[in-house]
Amino acid sequence: MIRGTTQTTIAAIATPPGEGGVAIIRLSGPQSVEVGNRLFSKKLDALTTHTIHFGRVKDKQGEVIDDVLLLLMRAPRTFTGEDVVEIHCHGGTLISKKILERALEEGAQMAAPGEFSQRAFLNGKIDLTRAEAIQSLISAKNNFALKAAQSHLQGALHQKIVKFKNQLTAIAAIFEAWVDFPEEGLEFASEAEVLGELGETSKEMRALLETAKEGRLILDGIQIALIGAPNVGKSSLMNALLEKERAIVSPHAGTTRDTVEEHFKIGGLHVILTDTAGIREVGEEVEQEGIRRSKAALEKADLLFFLVDGERGWTDEEKDILPLLPEEKTLLIWNKVDRPHISPPTHAIKISAKEGFGIEALKKAVQQKVFEGKGPSEEGLLLTEMRHREALQEGVVLLEKVIEGLTSGVSPEFLVFDLRSSLKALGKIIGSDLQEDILNAIFSRFCIGK
């Protein structure tokens, strides 16, 4: 099927399947009004655009399917930029299906997933980052993801990419002037000025690229592993965080043998928490296998809770574990402070897994660590789409190549090519340089009826 060709009229149920108060059947394309006319009890031709009408939809035999509200919206002031008709019926699966079937009988075609959005994009109603943001908005699973999607929807990402493109286009013009008018070319701008501007832009691009890490954490959640010597209270902390008795706790060292994984939320953040076997040198075969798994979990995790038994303090066991833990992803946690305890290093978080003391502070520290104290990015502008990240990465690498070339005296004739390629990579993000098959692939991930 050729998607997004505006010759055809498409139809789909825009509401989720199942029972509900209302279901919506959406039509878009040049024959929307005509199709609507044939299945609705009132004639639509003479009616003003952007009006709502109460009436009936009947099947081919003249049997009433449902009483409905019909929304008439003529081009171009619509989501897709085409004539749009929406039929709001009672929210039963069968009713909405029957009405959709009627629309198909009368000449509409079944819409492909995301085809409404794709048409909106092709008709210049929304740019690609906004279209993608609508889908992210729909599938957002936490407040941070929602905020990121809203910011994209308001065009923050689009504007930023357009800004980069404008800056680089101006420089490309200067390069071309240098090539075409070698004599007077330098009057347009000095090499130092150009280098300064390119450096500035590449720095901003890198900064945006950096947000992708945060963006991924927000969408997929973060993996936290509980690491420490045996008996320090790792399983107790897991239970305290989950607020249920998930992992076995006992006074014997070596209780946890296998890794135990659970999902929960800290603030809006999705967390996958792994309890592990206490790490120590001794222990028999099964325990050693458990310890091997602890080390694997440790490597995979985004964040480590390094637990120490405050009553015992820092022992040789901790000294052995510490070298395994990358500093930037480790939080030191001093447990069992309900008991007389050795005072911890200042950066440690004091808790009692058993009494539930310090758990809130620990959750705050996690958010602090994940967002590096900034809170989810100031403007809420985060790269959440892999597609955006890859294109931006490509763009910035090419730009850095241009900067390097210019510094080492490569002729602008050659540099302009990489600069244009960098611009092309940026164009992919906002959809100005995308081929049809790629567009189809992007939109086909969307919901039906969107």
Ligand SMILES: Nc1nc2c(ncn2[C@@H]2O[C@H](COP(=O)(O)OP(=O)(O)OP(=O)(O)O)[C@@H](O)[C@H]2O)c(=O)[nH]1
């Ligand atoms: N007083 C006190 N005891 C605690 C605290 N946290 C854990 N414990 C006790 O410490 C012992 C070990 O706790 P676990 O949670 O099983 O420790 P673990 O680190 O999972 O141990 P392994 O699985 O063997 O590595 C149990 O008897 C717990 O009741 C705490 O905050 N205060």
Ligand SMILES: [Mg+2]
């Ligand atoms: Mg345990």
